[in-house]
Amino acid sequence: MPTYKLGLDFALELDKNDDLASYKNQFHIPKDKDGNDLIYMTGNSLGLQPKITKSYVNQELEDWANLGVEGHTEAKNPWLPYHEFLTESMAHIVGAKPIEVIVMNTLTANLHFMMVSFYKPTKTRYKILIESAAFPSDKYAVESQLRHHGYDDKEGVVLWKPRKDEELLIHEDLEEILEQQGDEIALIMIGGVNYYTGQFFDLKRITKLGHKHGCVVGFDCAHGAGNVQLNLHDSGADFAVWCTYKYLNSGPGSLAGCFVHERHAHQKDLNRFTGWWSHNKHTRFNMRDEFDQLPGAEGWQLSNPPILSMAAIRASLDIFNDVGIEKLVGKSKILTGYFEFLLKELGEDVIRIITPKNEDERGCQLSIQVINADKSLHNKLTEAGIISDWREPDVIRCAPIPLYNSFVDIYNLVERLKAILNG
Structure with missing residues (x-):
């Protein structure tokens, strides 16, 4: 596992060295009304469509x-x-x-x-x-x-x-x-x-x-x-x-x-x-x-x-x-670990992660509780172009999928979350 660092340059470096980075281009990524890619974190609820699916059907x-x-x-x-x-x-x-x-x-x-x-x-x-x-x-x-x-x-x-x-x-x-x-x-x-x-x-x-x-x-x-x-x-x-x-x-x-x-x-x-x-x-x-x-x-x-x-x-x-489940799980652990690292930098007095810390006791999903927040926070994330998942009573589920989520996606998600919390 890499030693995680802060900053956009590190996320770009991780993506550059990611053998599976190109697979993101094999999926349809939902866009906002201005045509920008949304940060899609709900593959644990409904996965994105591979571009080859239409030809198969x-x-x-x-x-x-x-x-x-x-x-x-x-x-x-x-x-x-x-x-x-x-x-x-x-x-x-x-x-x-x-x-x-x-x-x-x-x-x-x-x-x-x-x-x-x-x-x-x-x-x-x-x-x-x-x-x-x-x-x-x-x-x-x-x-x-x-x-x-x-x-x-x-x-x-x-x-x-x-x-x-x-x-x-x-x-x-x-x-x-x-x-x-x-x-x-x-x-x-x-x-x-x-x-x-x-x-x-x-x-x-x-x-x-x-x-x-x-x-x-x-x-x-x-x-x-x-x-x-x-x-x-x-x-x-x-x-x-x-x-x-x-x-x-x-x-x-x-x-x-x-x-x-x-x-x-x-x-x-x-x-x-x-x-x-x-x-x-x-x-x-x-x-x-x-x-x-x-x-x-x-x-x-x-x-x-x-x-x-x-x-x-x-x-x-x-x-x-083509990829192999072993490689996917390998990337998933790094991607989720990076996400966990960035969330913890916000402070445990702000964010609580209820998903296990041990990477062998979790998949790519992190379930987070934001102190003193309600569903309005989830709504603000949606408005900021982040598609996450709200589960009652107070959990936001985010799943960085190794096939189509990048390290820059994770960086941008946390930056937008930080902006909302500081707004």
């Missing part, structure tokens, strides 16, 4: 126009196996084997499908453990699963909470919860990177601990995929889900991803919802055959996938393939 539109139904087999990228074009790249991004990964459905839908298979409550073991500041959709999903199985949706949720007057979660507190209630918990379902604080949890440690107490373990990696090295296979987790429209730049509401550990790949007796796309692809169109379960994560598919969404995902994954 247009290819499928042209094949649809020219081929009609024959596009399923005759398109330049045949539609029948299209999801397979994404598997290897996505598996590398999340640290999995190809048999463990599938792109399908949307995030919370996949979470429910995973819980159909992996949440198996009994009279004595039925509770679900989540972090107290879990993304609301995760909380709603697990509560609805409890209700679906006839349990109280409040009593059945066990919360992993931060200690008094703290924001971050402590793994030792999770160990204590499981020592006390482990035999009542059927499922641990944690956000791999917490959306609010940006804390990146030790997935392997959590999985090992959960399995020790007889719990199934799954992760929502919406804020981790394309941001940190998740190493899902090595974590040993039973399942994981994630979206592709944040760090993976696939467009609003695009398809999601799903991981099922290979030890479950051939468990045909696992309860699951099924459809014709989880049937043996070699006999799928015989129509009259009895259901024949596909092995691996593919066996959780239901319907033929939306090709236009997958084309956008494929465009983004091709950029990730």
